[in-house]
Amino acid sequence: MSHARKEYTDFEKLAPDVFAAVRSLGQFAAKAGLDKQLLELVKLRASQINGCAFCVQYHVLQGESFGVPADKLNLLVAWRDAPQFSARERAALAWTEALTTLPNGVSDAIYAEVAAEFPEPELTYLTSAIASINVWNRFGAAYRWTPPARKQRANAAAS
Structure with missing residues (x-):
């Protein structure tokens, strides 16, 4: 059985400057509109790919609090085969997967798909959100942060 090596709150205490920088990066996309x-779907999908239990649970809870329909949260892992996702969401999810699994590269087709749905400033902010969640995933998976309970949702990171 897996055990936490350090907890999320330890990270904030041990490296408050790094914590603040990563948190700040994660907030730009929402602040940009x-x-x-x-954004929660994108963050959840990257977290699923990266196997970060803390971030998966956190973004499920955040998604619920922002009104993401349960069927989207449940079917996200199979989004290509689920009709619930819009063209814009599909483009963002394809972009997320390409940026999260960089050894596979980012194809011109995926770039064209996402660029058709997101004007350049939005695409830049979307890319920053994907970069941010991948950083959070690296910490959460490496230290095996304990996934947050439903009651702790308000106190967790705003990644």
Whole structure:
């Protein structure tokens, strides 16, 4: 059985400057006006790929609090085969997967798909959100942070 090596709160205490920088990066996309439901889907999908239990649970809880329909949260892992996702969401999820699994590269087709749905400033902020969640995933998975309970949702990171 897995055990936490350090907890999320330890990270904040041990490296408050790093914590603040990563948290700040994660907030830019929402501040720029990107839809919070879309951002939670993107963050959840990257966290699923990266196997970060803390971030998966956190973004499920955040998604619920922002009104993401349960069927989208439940079917996210199979989004390509689920009709619930819009063209914009599909483009963002394809972009997320390409940026999260960089050894596979970012194809011109995926770039064209996402660029058709997101004007350049939005695409830049979307990319920053994907970069941020991948950083959070690296910490959460490496230290095996304990996933937050439903009651702790308000106190967790705003990644």
